[in-house]
Amino acid sequence: MRTLGTLACLSLAACSGSGESDPQLANTAQRSFAARDFTAISLEGPDTVEIRTGGDFAIEASGEPAVLDQLLVKSEGGTLRIGRKARKSWEWPLRSAGSITVQMPEIRAASATGSGAVTLDRADDFSGSVSGSADLTIGMLGGRTARLANTGSGTIAAAGAVDTFSAELKGSGDIAAPQLRAEEASVILQGSGAVQASVAGPARVALDGSGTVDLGDMALCTSTLAGSGSIRCAS
Known part of the structure; x- marks a missing residue:
């Protein structure tokens, strides 16, 4: 593949009349x-x-x-x-x-603060958090518990299966885990963000704001709602 890529680059350079490298x-x-x-x-x-x-x-x-x-x-x-x-006072900040x-x-845990991104293949009994515009993506969660917290405008995305799922969201970000299955859940949302998961059992939901919580049609929710937001459960 490396050789093919090199040949392709050489062909393009020949067609354009330029052999300059990137x-x-x-x-x-x-x-x-x-x-x-x-x-x-x-x-x-x-x-x-x-x-x-x-x-x-x-x-x-x-x-x-x-x-x-x-x-x-x-x-x-x-x-x-x-x-x-730490940057010296006379140094320009690096944007790259x-x-x-x-x-x-x-x-067992990962956090991201700022504008960066963390991608993780798998974890058991995991705790993850983001703030600012940072993102966190977990390919497969397992074990007894998963705790996810978002206090910014970024996104936490996850899939997998756990016994207990805990989500806390404050702000305009998302906890997007429609493919994360849990036997029970606890969700706190304050703001305009969204929380998704697939819960087959009891769930406690507290929503304050215009956000949305969707735990699927098998979640048995005990919920409190203040604001214009929406909660989707079986009950």
Whole structure:
């Protein structure tokens, strides 16, 4: 595939009469970090993080050299913290984002603050949160509990199956988990956002604002509603 891609690029260059390389690709570097012994990840800033579970600890980052120079990656108290180093008063802020891939045996919690994004393949008994415009995507949740909290305008997306699902949303963001199945749930929503999940059992819902809660037609809800929002359950 790499050879085919190279040939395609060469053909395009020949047709356009230019053999110049993409300056963005030419200005991309890679860097490794040696942090280990963590079960949680905290992202602060504009970067993107992809988490792969099931292997030994490994951290790789790619991006512009200036961005990589400013990356702060350290393991502290069981949490891998990813952010930017303190900027000098005369330095311009870097607007470009880096891309970080983290491999780890298992993960229990992840948070994202700012405008970045975290993508996670799978987790059991997981707690996730976002604020600002950050996003969090979990491919497969399992175990007894899943706790998701959103206090911004971003989106938490998840699928899987758990015994108990807890969601707290404050703001205009979303907790979009229509493919997450749970036996029971607790949902608190304040604002104009939306919470979705598939609950087959009792659910407690408190909605204050114009948002929407949709737990499917098998959820047996005990709910309180203040505002113009809507709640969808079996009862």
